[in-house]
Amino acid sequence: MNLDDELKLAFRREEPSAEFAERVLAERRRGRRNVMMRRVIGWSMAAAMLAAGFGVEYRHQAQGEAAKEKSVLALEIAGRQLNRVRAKLVRVQARNGAESE
Amino acid sequence: MRGGNARVIEERLREEPGSFEELVREFQSMVFSLAYGCLHDRTLAEEIAQDVFLQLDRNLAELDSKAHVRHWLRKVATHRAIDHARRRKAWTSVPLSRAPEPASPEESRDPLLGSLLRQLVASLPPKPRAVMVLRYQEDLEPAEIAEVLNMPVSTVRSHLQRSLTLLREKVARRCGEVPL
Numbered sequence: 599m600n601l602d603d604e605l606k607l608a609f610r611r612e613e614p615s616a617e618f619a620e621r622v623l624a625e626r627r628r629g630r631r632n633v634m635m636r637r638v639i640g641w642s643m644a645a646a647m648l649a650a651g652f653g654v655e656y657r658h659q660a661q662g663e664a665a666k667e668k669s670v671l672a673l674e675i676a677g678r679q680l681n682r683v684r685a686k687l688v689r690v691q692a693r694n695g696a697e698s699e
Numbered sequence: 700m701r702g703g704n705a706r707v708i709e710e711r712l713r714e715e716p717g718s719f720e721e722l723v724r725e726f727q728s729m730v731f732s733l734a735y736g737c738l739h740d741r742t743l744a745e746e747i748a749q750d751v752f753l754q755l756d757r758n759l760a761e762l763d764s765k766a767h768v769r770h771w772l773r774k775v776a777t778h779r780a781i782d783h784a785r786r787r788k789a790w791t792s793v794p795l796s797r798a799p800e801p802a803s804p805e806e807s808r809d810p811l812l813g814s815l816l817r818q819l820v821a822s823l824p825p826k827p828r829a830v831m832v833l834r835y836q837e838d839l840e841p842a843e844i845a846e847v848l849n850m851p852v853s854t855v856r857s858h859l860q861r862s863l864t865l866l867r868e869k870v871a872r873r874c875g876e877v878p879l
Contacts, residue, residue, distance in 0.1 A: 601866060604812055604816060605816055605820075605835040605866075606835050606838075607813055608812070608813035608814075608816040608817050608820075609732075609736055609816075609820075609831075609832060609835040609836040610836070611728045612731065612732050612735060613727070613728050613731070614727055614728070614731040614741075614744070614745050614748060615745065618727055618731070618745060618748070618749070619723045619727055621749065622723050622727075622749050622752045622753070623719075623720060623723065625749060626719070626752075626753060626756055629753065629756075
């Protein structure tokens with residue numbers, strides 16, 4: 599008996615079960631679907647965070663615009679008040695000037 | 700003619716890896732047998748073989764020829780099988796000289812000798828076991844085995860020599876005949 603030859607015979611390659619290749623391919627497809635799902639979720643979260651960031655920025659801007667408008671209104675009101683006061687002063691000065699003559 | 704054959708072999712070795720499915724079908728026997736030879740457990744060998752192919756899928760872009768794929772598969776499958784064998788711990792604590800003899804007596808040498816030899820090899824510690832499987836299943840030379848297992852060639856030769864000596868002794872005791 600030649601041990602080398604017997605060992606080569608004993609260790610001839612064997613086949614796995616008949617469904618082995620199909621199982622590997624199915625597992626590969628499942629794995630790829632999971633990777634795609636994780637990517638979609640990741641991108642969606644990134645997009646949502648970006649949209650939220652834009653929303654905050656827009657609100658700040660909008661608040662700034664409103665503040666500007668209020669400031670302008672306040673200035674106009676103050677201006678009108680000043681004009682009224684000036685007009686009254688002018689009337690009073692004019693009356694005082696007429697009385698002194 | 701020789702030059703022609705060498706050219707054909709060279710061209711075959713440079714063959715494109717092929718699709719993943721083609722590679723699974725072509726190499727499933729090799730990968731499964733490597734794991735089974737090391738672990739002597741069909742279910743576990745199939746699990747390991749499946750993991751190896753899924754890992755191949757993730758690394759396929761880096762492999763540029765069928766020969767490269769074959770080499771990669773041998774290396775990864777063998778290392779995974781060794782890792783599993785170590786984790787199981789049923790084998791590594793048994794020194795080569797005290798590897799157990801199989802319990803089943805053989806009535807006729809031919810049909811059972813192969814089974815006896817597989818059992819004996821399966822009782823070796825993981826690395827000598829892997830060396831034997833790569834030598835006798837894959838028909839690799841010691842230098843190629845050393846490359847697959849990342850070990851010195853001298854260590855490979857030493858494992859082969861000691862394992863064969865042990866197998867001869869055990870077979871002689873069972874069969875009453877000293878194998879050459």
